Amino acid sequence: MSQILPLAELHLDQVEAIEPRAHSHPWSSSxxxxxxxxxxxHHVLVDNEQVVGYFYAQNIVGEVTLLNIAVDPQHQGKGYGKRLVNAFIEMCENLNAESAWLEVRESNVTAFGLYEAIGFNEVDRRVNYYPSANGKEDAIIMSYIFF
Known part of the structure; x- marks a missing residue:
């Protein structure tokens, strides 16, 4: 059975192994x-004691930013991404957040669709923000407002 847990030291090696498999421009180890x-x-999604996904977030005065989210590519397509985003929203609600923010590469249409379906709205773009295989691509900035 899978569960969402706060990120702990014991998860870091597994997170670090997933990061370069899940992202074209992965975060550094530091x-x-x-x-x-x-x-x-920060939280992880663990299934049978194995990290299959995670998110890193930052709460600054009621404004929570989703900094990084990933599902191990060998476990994608199983609904884990949706579970992680829903857990992020639930965490924000528990923190009495006023808003949640994220940005997504314009080429990541699957993630954009998921965020939009959950209730995030596109509010702006950072033009040519992310490096890509073909040069640069836009970052779509999205927000979720809690009422």
């Missing part, structure tokens, strides 16, 4: 292992 940064609220 970023992954910086678990005590200001406002940190």
């Amino acid at each position: 970023m992954i292992r910086d678990v005590n940064s200001r406002g940190a609220c």
